[in-house]
Amino acid sequence: MSAIDTLIFDWDGTLADSVGHIVRAMQGASEAVGLSVPSAHAVRGIIGLALPEAAATLFPRDRQLWVALVDAYRDFYLSGEQAPVALFPGVREALDSWRAQGFRLAVATGKGRNGLVRILEQHDMLDYFDATRCADEAVSKPDPAMLYQLLDELGASSSTALMVGDSGFDIQMAHNAGMCALAVSYGAQSREQLLAFGPMDCIDVFAEMPVWLQANRVVAGHNMIERV
Structure with missing residues (x-):
């Protein structure tokens, strides 16, 4: 023992x-780069992964947009971070x-x-x-x-x-x-x-x-x- x-x-x-904040940022980033908007359930399923792995898991067939999605996510997350996440x-x-x-x-x-x-x-x-x-x-x-x-x-x-x-x-x-x-x-x-x-x-x-x-x-x- x-x-x-x-x-x-x-x-x-x-x-x-911060889960809700992450979901909103990922959904906004996906739409911004021309990908289908993932459900909140799908985004919750990748929370914990590094961003490149998260992008690959959510959109395995859209490899060419992974870098753009990661960059857009960071922008959306920061823009929504007007106050510290509680x-x-x-x-x-x-x-x-x-x-x-x-x-x-x-x-x-x-x-x-x-x-x-x-x-x-x-x-x-x-x-x-x-x-x-x-x-x-x-x-x-x-x-x-x-x-x-x-x-x-x-x-x-x-x-x-x-x-x-x-x-x-x-x-x-x-x-x-x-x-x-x-x-x-x-x-x-x-x-x-x-x-x-x-x-x-x-x-x-x-x-x-x-x-x-x-x-x-x-x-x-x-x-x-x-x-x-």
Whole structure:
């Protein structure tokens, strides 16, 4: 049995309430470059991937427009970012508490570095995380490269780290790194979709996580929980 000492979070849809913003930006960008407008469900299904992989997944037959779509998406996202994307209720307070308890805190996100720095600055949170890794710095999720890099930087072990995310890509990435995963159903994907990937557990609002972590800090294996 091992005690969790490292918490690694996805950003969009896990800590920040940005899924709707992403959907609108991708739909607007698709229309702008002459592609069919994807449904909100389809866009939610690619959240977590790096932008090039997201474009390829949404429009596999339109390779010639992938670069234009990525550029248009960035423009639409920035134009819609008139105010900082809100954090889910309780996020800042929970991060403060976990830092005080001695947890290592990290972010593994499908955002690019510039985008993550911008939103962390907007929320005055540049010093909240011990390490962060972005989609333009590693192979896209669900490849485990981001997690391996974070563990190496933090001097942490996969056996005592927990990945928290709102997409199947997050859960797959954690499994690929030999790490436990906690799913959250309030972001991009539903509880039913997430449970199909085999997380340790799934919570429905962020406010449940501090209670869940207190009850499940000691884990046995990668998918079994021992209550404390």
